[in-house]
Amino acid sequence: MKITTITQEEHKKAFRSVKKPEVIQKQKLNVRYHVEDLDVSDRPRKFLEAFAIILKHSNYKMVLDHFIRMTARCSRCSVACQVYQATGDPRDIPCYRSGLLLDVYRRHFTLGGMLKGRVTGGGYLTDEKIQEMADSFWNCTACRRCVLECPLGLDHGLITHLGRYILSEIGIAPRALVVSTRAQLEGPFKNTSAIPVPALKDTLEFLEDDMFEEKFVKIKFPLDVDGSDYVFFAAVSDYLTEAESLMGIAAVFTATGDKWTIGTDYFDGINYGLFYSDRVLERVVKKVDDETKRLHGKKILIGECGHASRTARQFVPAYCGGTQALPVVNIIEYTHRVWKEGRLKLNPGVVTERVSYHDPCNYARNRWIVNQPREVLKSFCKNYFEMAPSGENNICCGGGGGTVSIDEIRPYRTTVGGRMKAEQIRRSGCEVLVAPCANCKKQLRELVEDQGIDCKVVGFHDLIYNAIEFDDSLKVARDEAGKEAK
Amino acid sequence: MTTSSLLEFARGPLFRLSFAILILGLGRIIFLEIWGIIKAYGNTCDMKMPWQLIRSRSLEWILPVKRMMRNRDVYSVVSFLFHFGLLIVPIFLFAHINLWQQSVGITWPALPYLWAFWLALSTIVFGATMLIGRMAVKQMRFLSKPQDYFWLILLLTPFVTGFICANLSINAAFYQFIMVVHVLAGDLIFILIPFSKIAHCVLAPFSQVVGAIGWKFPSGADEAITRTLDSPKG
Numbered sequence: 001m002k003i004t005t006i007t008q009e010e011h012k013k014a015f016r017s018v019k020k021p022e023v024i025q026k027q028k029l030n031v032r033y034h035v036e037d038l039d040v041s042d043r044p045r046k047f048l049e050a051f052a053i054i055l056k057h058s059n060y061k062m063v064l065d066h067f068i069r070m071t072a073r074c075s076r077c078s079v080a081c082q083v084y085q086a087t088g089d090p091r092d093i094p095c096y097r098s099g100l101l102l103d104v105y106r107r108h109f110t111l112g113g114m115l116k117g118r119v120t121g122g123g124y125l126t127d128e129k130i131q132e133m134a135d136s137f138w139n140c141t142a143c144r145r146c147v148l149e150c151p152l153g154l155d156h157g158l159i160t161h162l163g164r165y166i167l168s169e170i171g172i173a174p175r176a177l178v179v180s181t182r183a184q185l186e187g188p189f190k191n192t193s194a195i196p197v198p199a200l201k202d203t204l205e206f207l208e209d210d211m212f213e214e215k216f217v218k219i220k221f222p223l224d225v226d227g228s229d230y231v232f233f234a235a236v237s238d239y240l241t242e243a244e245s246l247m248g249i250a251a252v253f254t255a256t257g258d259k260w261t262i263g264t265d266y267f268d269g270i271n272y273g274l275f276y277s278d279r280v281l282e283r284v285v286k287k288v289d290d291e292t293k294r295l296h297g298k299k300i301l302i303g304e305c306g307h308a309s310r311t312a313r314q315f316v317p318a319y320c321g322g323t324q325a326l327p328v329v330n331i332i333e334y335t336h337r338v339w340k341e342g343r344l345k346l347n348p349g350v351v352t353e354r355v356s357y358h359d360p361c362n363y364a365r366n367r368w369i370v371n372q373p374r375e376v377l378k379s380f381c382k383n384y385f386e387m388a389p390s391g392e393n394n395i396c397c398g399g400g401g402g403t404v405s406i407d408e409i410r411p412y413r414t415t416v417g418g419r420m421k422a423e424q425i426r427r428s429g430c431e432v433l434v435a436p437c438a439n440c441k442k443q444l445r446e447l448v449e450d451q452g453i454d455c456k457v458v459g460f461h462d463l464i465y466n467a468i469e470f471d472d473s474l475k476v477a478r479d480e481a482g483k484e485a486k
Numbered sequence: 487m488t489t490s491s492l493l494e495f496a497r498g499p500l501f502r503l504s505f506a507i508l509i510l511g512l513g514r515i516i517f518l519e520i521w522g523i524i525k526a527y528g529n530t531c532d533m534k535m536p537w538q539l540i541r542s543r544s545l546e547w548i549l550p551v552k553r554m555m556r557n558r559d560v561y562s563v564v565s566f567l568f569h570f571g572l573l574i575v576p577i578f579l580f581a582h583i584n585l586w587q588q589s590v591g592i593t594w595p596a597l598p599y600l601w602a603f604w605l606a607l608s609t610i611v612f613g614a615t616m617l618i619g620r621m622a623v624k625q626m627r628f629l630s631k632p633q634d635y636f637w638l639i640l641l642l643t644p645f646v647t648g649f650i651c652a653n654l655s656i657n658a659a660f661y662q663f664i665m666v667v668h669v670l671a672g673d674l675i676f677i678l679i680p681f682s683k684i685a686h687c688v689l690a691p692f693s694q695v696v697g698a699i700g701w702k703f704p705s706g707a708d709e710a711i712t713r714t715l716d717s718p719k720g
């Protein structure tokens with residue numbers, strides 16, 4: 001898909017820094033996101049030390065060795081990257097982005113590079129290069145679309161991931177993410193939005209009442225039920241902003257009668273570690289696993305959230321027991337399965353708008369969840385249509401890689417990151433866009449607002465909630481419902 | 487040294503040496519690659535590999551029919567045909583097979599003359615197109631390092647010289663000179679391949695596996711790193 005590059009004015013808006021000059025001076029770093037104050041002396045040496053330690057305790061060396069022997073710099077990936085397509089700045093070509101880190105690796109960690117460095121006396125890592133990386137790696141939305149276009153099969157997303165990890169070890173990571181993670185791992189409420197358990201209970205009770213009034217069915221959010229089939233982890237922000245999605249999920253479980261629960265010791269699926277630090281990633285994944293085991297749950301169930309699902313799916317086996325690890329299921333997989341088994345009835349007359357589906361990168365890029373939601377949606381949405389490209393080749397919403405949680409870069413996300421997606425939505429004439437991911441939903445709503453597109457962004461289970469039909473046995477008679485409500 | 491003795495040297499001992507370097511060098515990086523993969527795989531607890539995805543993505547690029555036309559179509563087709571000629575012509579050229587037969591006694595079917603002619607010519611044309619593309623297209627020029635231009639020129643040298651010798655009537659002295667350039671360039675290519683980006687000729691098939699295992703992070707890294715950071719430096 002071709003798009004026009006941003007105008008100079010848009011460029012100014014997207015890349016403006018909200019930071020005060022004295023902060024930039026003090027931090028010796030001019031990036032769009034806020035960074036916590038850090039020790040800035042001797043940064044290149046610290047970067048290399050962190051790099052070395054990470055290489056020692058990871059598999060990245062193998063990846064980097066492979067990459068430095070391979071990169072052919074053909075620039076084919078440039079067509080895939082929505083950031084480059086929007087800025088037209090060659091420094092945003094995925095291969096160049098990876099090249100920044102590969103050059104450091106070559107120069108400082110390979111024999112040839114070190115010798116060459118000795119001879120020419122150049123190439124040493126400098127503050128400027130760190131600045132460039134700090135900019136570039138956070139321009140990327142980690143959508144991994146470029147992976148598909150590399151003829152040599154190189155995974156630029158993985159290199160960005162590593163680059164951010166090393167940077168975070170020397171204190172360069174968006175403050176928004178660091179603060180949330182701290183609340184999650186060390187804070188009293190153990191979640192990124194700092195929601196206390198009583199507040200959670202209140203919210204859920206409120207939703208239960210709402211659902212009862214609307215559906216005349218007692219739909220519950222079971223808390224701390226021991227031995228459930230599924231222990232549920234939503235992106236915790238859903239409890240604040242995505243009531244409809246949660247209601248849809250609860251409704252599906254009520255209709256099927258399967259046992260599920262939310263643990264009050266730990267209920268946050270968000271894992272910002274995927275975006276900036278493997279160490280955070282590991283800690284959060286273990287928390288999810290611990291809570292499921294505490295409740296003797298059989299499976300880990302992740303809500304509508306791309307990165308939360310991918311982290312659990314991919315890293316519970318890696319960090320928590322390999323083949324013995326608890327199975328991880330995404331809620332869409334579950335809903336699709338019960339629908340297929342005929343345990344979920346959806347009314348085909350409810351949703352009449354032009355509906356399309358946005359693939360969250362973390363679901364679709366590796367062909368994990370692509371067809372399941374489509375099959376269900378097509379069954380009850382009369383006016384369902386496909387946008388192109390979609391599925392494995394989908395275009396990122398522009399808020400991937402954690403950037404959506406960094407509020408100060410919203411202008412960047414909605415003019416650069418999401419430009420291609422906005423164009424796609426505009427051209428398709430979509431009225432209701434289903435985006436089953438907390439990150440995508442937030443970003444897409446901001447995107448359509450800032451770009452002036454008339455399109456409603458909803459979650460997958462929002463529509464399910466609207467269309468779901470319950471067995472008569474579950475329904476409480478209307479007059480009884482009236483009494484109960486009183 | 488006369489031109490003819492230089493030619494003898496270049497396609498005798500020097501060729502044998504460079505061929506040995508090529509084979510050993512490629513053997514070395516393949517070994518390192520596989521060793522790296524095995525070690526990394528051993529580090530992780532998650533032993534499940536997405537073989538289906540790896541297989542289909544690898545095949546997509548080895549036979550890039552599906553991928554090729556979707557984006558950058560001209561570049562993709564040119565690049566594909568260039569690679570095709572680059573591999574096929576030197577291996578299946580009658581004159582080359584003849585040399586192998588004379589020296590080691592092995593032989594295999596050769597390309598018919600016309601095929602060889604057109605393939606060689608197209609490789610030269612497509613190679614030149616890639617070179618021009620690299621210089622002319624903004625994003626390619628930006629990414630390119632000197633060695634990217636160097637390699638295209640170096641790879642085209644034996645093609646151009648070989649083409650001249652095989653198809654144009656030139657006088658004997660000039661022929662010998664061109665031939666020397668032809669063989670020397672070939673030798674140089676063999677020597678440099680294992681140490682350059684052209685190593686992708688043997689490493690590319692590993693990419694998907696490397697990517698898949700690269701995303702499998704070893705358990706306990708967090709603790710190990712914390713320990714390393716806490717321990718006094720020594």
Ligand code: SF4
Binds near residue numbers: 083097139160
């Ligand atoms: S991961 Fe996405 S945003 Fe990042 S370089 Fe690749 S295509 Fe561009």
